[in-house]
Amino acid sequence: MDVFKLGVLNINGARDLRKRQSVYETATLKKIDVLFLQETHSDFNIEAEWRREWRGEAILSHLTPLSGGVGLLFSRAFNPNSLEVQHCVQGRLLLVKAQFHHFKLVFINIYAPTAGAERKQFFLKLSEVVSGCGSEDYLFVGGDFNCTEDATLDRNHAEPHPASQHVLKQLVHSQGVVDVWRRMHPDCRQYTWSHCRESRVSSARLDRIYCFKHHVNVFRRCDILPVGFTDHCLLLSSIFIRDVRPRSAYWHFNSVLTFDRSFREALMFFWQGFRQRKGDFSSLRQWWDHGKTQIKLLCQQHTLNVTSDITRSMKDLETEIVELEHLSESTGNRGDFENLKRKKMALADLLNVKVQGALVRSRYQTITGMDAPSSFFFSLEKKAGQGRVIHALLSDTGEEITEPGQIRRTAVGFYSSLYGSEFKEEQELLEGFLRGLPRVSEETNTELEACLDMQELRAALQAMPTGRSPGIDGLTAKFYKAFWDILGTDVLDVHNECLASGSLPVSCRRAVLTLLPKKGNLQDIKNWRPVSLLCVDYKLLSKVLASRLGRAMEQVIHRDQTNCVPGRSMVDNIHLIRDVLEVSSSLDIDAGQISVDQEKAFDRVEHSFLWRVMESFGFSAGFIAKIQVLYRDIESVLKINGSLCAPFRVCRGVRQGCALSGMLDALSLEPLLSKLCSSLQGLLLPGFSESMILSAYADDLIVFIRNQGDVDILVNIIKDFNVASAARVSWGKSEALAVGRWHGGLPVLPQNLTWRREGLKYLGIYVGKEHFVQKNWETVMEKVEAKLSKWRWLLPKMSLRGRVLVLNNLVSSQLWHRLTSADPPPGLLAQIQRKMIDFFWDGLHWVPQGVLFLDREEGGQGLVHLASRTATFRLQFLQRYLAGPADLVWRGVASCILRRANKLGLDNVLFLTDPKFLNLKGLPPFYQSLFKCWALFSRRRCLKADSLHWLLKEPLIHGSRLDISGASTPGLTGRLIQSGTLTVGSLLGMQSIRVSQGLLEKWRSALTPRDRSLLRRYSQGELSPDAEDPFPEVLLSLELGDLSGPLLKTTQPERLSLHKADKKIFYRNCVKSIHKGGLSNRPPTVWSQRPGQAGPAPGPQWRILYKPPFEKTDWRPPVEDFTRCHRLQCFYLCPQPCCFKHMPLLPSERDYLSRFY
Incomplete structure (x- = not known):
């Protein structure tokens, strides 16, 4: 759409919410894109209200709360690349430059002084500002001039100050601007302001719009329309400039209708009738597609009917008011004056009907949305520019393309080629990759093949987040949740027919492909990430199938791949790579790591290859057929710069946006990973029985290299896999890191790939040498300050709960990924915490920080404490290390590092000792922090466990439960360390001499009867240790010393243990442990005792x-x-x-x- 509307309105003050809502409703009803406002009576406090209430961009310039003030409201549909704001005269002259790709719009909003002398100087300043605008820019000067050019046509009385009128005429002549309304209505007499005093009406056309003479042809209309809530009229113009206001690409369901009872009744009535027409269609799929189209038309018609009556009545009243104004001016009849007043009041009352509903919704949204992590709340963040607009692309020859049509054609051509199949089955190569793959069990296949049921669909719908962009049918998840009782059974029937017939409805086969910018040159189409916007009914089916497939992934995906397998995490990969580099460096082992970049991995998954892989994994033909339904005869429609392009066929790739996409990608990549694991030597660390070959998270793959032979094998396997699967590896974007001396020379890498020595970035984290790792924190403070600055405009009107939401969800969340696997520099977290607390209070700090970090249920505000959250990450790492999955990929490397502590050679059992006895200097910073966080709690063993394995590994030193060192045994710990007698297992078989006999008796007395029984049976050969036994349960409690108080009670003590605690329990107790000094003996409320009263008070009065x-x-x-x-x-x-x-x-x-x- 190339037409946008510009309005000018003096509102006589709008500090009242109802008045502002009237302005918003007027702008909405008249579909105004840019609204010039005068006499806003705004200040910095009320500005936050304007910007929160208005759904688009609001720019205000303040004078005083009782006079002046100008502002510009931009609708959400009006999206320039950038806005440049200049407050030329505070509260009176506001200039905004809206930059588009090919041109610039300059908006100058004015409110001229009422005093003639001041107005004269003001017009001179305005002339100076206009002269600074380029003639090629589209200039729009609008506002309340408090002056006219021609008093004979524009006033019903004489011009009160001819001198300022003369300056205004000079400005118009010298700057080459023209009065738009007068140009379109050369002989018409109509006024924008009227004032009744006794029996006299003073009227004038004070509100005007000017533009350059050579641009006046862009105006299509310019009208004066009465408004009921001010004594000025609305000046409304329609402007035609190409590519200013792109229309929405396709219809979206209006979520307001989910609250409309009449719409529910209409939908139910329609659907009951439409359900009887299934026999009129060739298939249930065709009937369903037609039904969704009819639902769209019903929504549009219902919305139109709701507003049409009010809109029609308002137009009739506006016409009558204009006629009465002409009549009252010509006759001077007092009856006409009274009739005019009544009509204006009727117009205001009619608008109030809309305003009242908007106020109710606004208050509800303010109450529910401002204090909850809602899409409404997070949308309040100030954002700059247009992140998803493609302004130019580079052609294959490197030529810059800027014409919109050529941009669309280039993009469609690229993605048509990208999603075109290149698969040519090479049977021998393919069999080499598919041979020996693991297979799913028959029981699992039986579960996968089961028919859909209503419970699965309902669960999938409830788990689906709302607020996401819908597919091409426009129906959202919120629509289906609201009307599931009406449509649910039909959705199930349609899906069952689709699975039986092997084909989806057309709307489900067609996805809207939207592009998200990545890093790099955005003129390169490859730096835009395609995401498929799919219909909700499609996503329901894919989510049900994904839930089933997820239960089978662990059976077929090797532990080296952590994506889309329950119980595995991306952080596992980072821990592994970080620790392998640490061990290799400390032991001076030659090790190489190659990060293989797979070009467009998701988009290049060949469907035919995928089906063969699933067959080789043993998935049944019935389940594969269900997956094939989702990818048969599918198409995509590219959405670019707000427009939809022609659909094109998609013959390969998994749809990013489909719940199955990650799993299908992992399945298609697994043959390559399996082949690498069976062919490469990899990295063998001292003390390890198996080599480490690779680490993968989705298509982010790192391969461990031992020698030149590994490099050559890797290159050949990838070359073969590219032929077999039509995948593609970009060696130019791959990276290689070498650790060690490599006396024989570094292996030669393919295609000019070079070895690095400092480190590399893997899954968003810098790993490598210490100074290289510090790059993780280089820009953190700047990012935190930038995020806080985007919310400071709303700070005066933001509740404390809202401030916590910003700090917890938007500011501190930028740190979590880094903190899970890297230790920050000293003082950084404290510095960021101070910034956050200053933002929270915005003034005096009324409550001690320790209280502030407590949950609201305990009297705090729930503000996140960064050090406690970091401690929680460490405890979760420890929990996963000690009690996590048996096949945890990084456990062996972590044990290798822990054995360096005090040079004891102990690993996991170190956490059965007291950390204060350990010398941590030989450990990396991450592992040092691990023991410091473990020391925040008192630890007590749960002796109910019955494990010979862990009894034999029970340590004898450093505060363990069998540590008998003391005054009666001086130097015992040192001698035990020197002799290597550190565990119960090392005591067995010791020859009994006089000195050791006494020690053995002490250890024997420290053992429980059950422990002695296990050892007796072990020595007699009746029992063997089982290495699969879980780590002993350790019960935790706050380490308080002599401190106490109601705020220091352990949170959920029954669950605070190594095996049972979750991250929330760890965090809440870490907060109390770290702030125990400030929380000690502090009452939960200052009202628990009245001032000046000794002893406990009976309660407040x-x-x-x-x-x-x-x-x-x-x-x-x-x-x-x-x-x-x-x-x-x-x-x-x-x-x-x-x-x-x-x-x-x-x-x-x-x-x-x-x-x-």
Whole structure:
């Protein structure tokens, strides 16, 4: 769409929410894209309200809260590349430059002074500003001029200040601008402002729009329309400039209709009738597609009907008001004046019908959305520019393409070629990769082949997030959730027919392909990531099948691949690579790592190859057929710069956006990984029985290299795999890292790939030498400050809960991926924490930080504490190391590093000792922090375990349960370390001499009867240790010393153990352990005792807060009063009657003021 609407309106002040809502509704009803506002009476505090309430961009310039002020409102559909703002005269002259790719729009909004002398100087300043605009720019000067050019046509009385009128005429002549409305209505007399005083009406056309004379042809219309909530009229113009306002690519369901009872009734009535017409169609799929089209038309018609009556009435009233204005001016009849007033009041009342509904929705959204991690709340973040607009592309010859049509053709050509099949079956090569692959069990195949049922579909729908872009049918997940009781059985029937017939409805086969920018030159089409927007009914089916397939992935995917396999994590790969580099460097082992870059891995998965791979994994033909249905005869429609292109066939690739895509990609890549594992020597570390060959997360693959032979084999296998599967590896984007001396010379790499020595970036984390690892933290502080700056505009109006949401979900979350696997520089987290706390309070700090970090249920605000969260990550690492899956890929390397602690040669059993006895200097910083976090808690062994394996590994030193060192055994620990007698197993078979006999008796007495029984049976050969036994359970509690207090109670003590605790329990207890000094003996509420009273108080008295109201008076405290009470953390209800008892706001005996925030 190339037409946009520009409006000018003096609103006579809008500090009231209802007045502002009237402005928003007027802009919405009139479909205004750019609205010039005068007399906003705004200030910096109210500016936050404007920007929060208006769904587009709001730019304000303030004068005083009682006068002046100008602003520009841009609709959401008006999306320039950038906006440049200049406050030329504060509160009176605002300039905004909207930059598009080929041109620039310059908007100048003015509110001229009412005093003639000031107005004269103001017009001189305006002339200076206009002269600075380029003649090629599209200039729009609009606003309230408080002056006219021609008093005979534009006033019904004389011009009050001819001098300023003269300056205005000079400005118009010298700058070559023209009055748009007057150009289109050369002899018409109509006014934009009227003022009735007694029996006299003063009228003038004060509000105008000017543009350059050579651009006046871009205006299609310019009209003066009455408005009921101000004494000025709306000046509305339609402007035609190509490529300014792109229309929405396709229809989206309006989620407001889910709350509309009449729409539900209409949908139910329609669907009941439509359900009877299934026999009119050739298939259930065709019937379903037609039904979705009819639902779209029903939604559009219902929305149109709701607003058409009000819109028609408003247009009739506007016409009558214009006629009455002409009549009252010509006759001067007082009756006409009164009739004009009544009509304006009727127009205002009609608008209020819309305003009232908008206010209710606004208040509901403010209450529910401002204090919850909702899409509405996070959309308030200030964003700059257009992230998804392609302004230019490079052709195959390197020529820059800027014409929109050529851009679309180039992009469609690229993706048509990308998704075109190149698969040519090479039987011998293919068999070489598919031979020997693991197979799924028959029981699993039986589960995979089962028919769909309603419970699976309903579970898939409930797990589907709302707020995502819909597919080409426009129906969202919110629509299906709201009306599932009407459509659910039909969705199940359609899916069952699709699986039986082997084909989906057309709408499900066709995806909208949207492009997301990646790093690099965005003129290269390869630096745009395609994501398929799929219909929700398609995603329901794929989600059900993905849930089934997920249960089989562990049976066929090797542990080296961690993507899309339950129980595995991307962090496992990072831990492995980091620790392998650490061990290789410390032991001076020659080791090479090659990070293989697979070009467009998701998009190059050949469907025919995928089906062969699934057959080789033993998946049944029935289940493979279900997956094939999702990929048979599929098409994509490219969405580029807001427009849809012609559909093209998709013959390969998995759809990013489909729940199955990650699993299917992992399955297609597994033959390559299996072949590499069986062919390469890989890296064999000292003490390891098996070599490490590779580490993979989806298509991010690192291969371990031992010698030149490994490099040659790798190159040949990848070459063969490219032929067999039509995949492609980009050696130019691959990386290689060498550790060790390599006295015989480094292996030769393919295609000019070179070895690095410092480190590499893997899965978003820098690993390697210490100074290289510090690159993880180089820009963190700048990113945190940038994120905070995007929210400072809203800070004055943001609740404390809203500030916590920003800090926890948007600011601190930038650190989590780094903190899981790397230790930050000293002081960095404390510095960031200070920034966060300053943002939270925005002034005085009323509550100690230790309280602030507590959960709201405990009287805090739930603000994240970065050090405690880091400690939680370390404890989760330790939990996974000690009690995680048996095939954990990095456990062996981690044990190798831990054995360096104190040079004891102990690994996991070190965590059965007291960390304070350990010398951690020989460990990397990450592992040092591991023991420091473990020391935050007191540890107690659960002796119910029955494991000979762990009894034999039980340590004898450093505070373990069998440590008998003390005053009676001086130097015992040193002698045990020197002799290597460190565990129970090393004691067995010791020759009994006089000195050792006494020690053995002490150790024997420290053992439980069950321990002695296990050792006796072991010595007699009746029992053997089982290495698969789980690590002993360790019960944790807060390490408090002499400190105590109600805020230091252990959170969920029954679950605070090595095996049972989750991250939330770890975190909440870490907060208390780290801040135990500040929380000690602190009451949970400052109201628990009255000031000046010794001993415990019976409870607060309401009379100390307020005078009791009159009986039967409906009184409730305004929330604003509580938001000022920053000191109050929580309060109790008192036993005596008070007016609060009838308030639904206070549902329990104890409540917190965080509810008010």
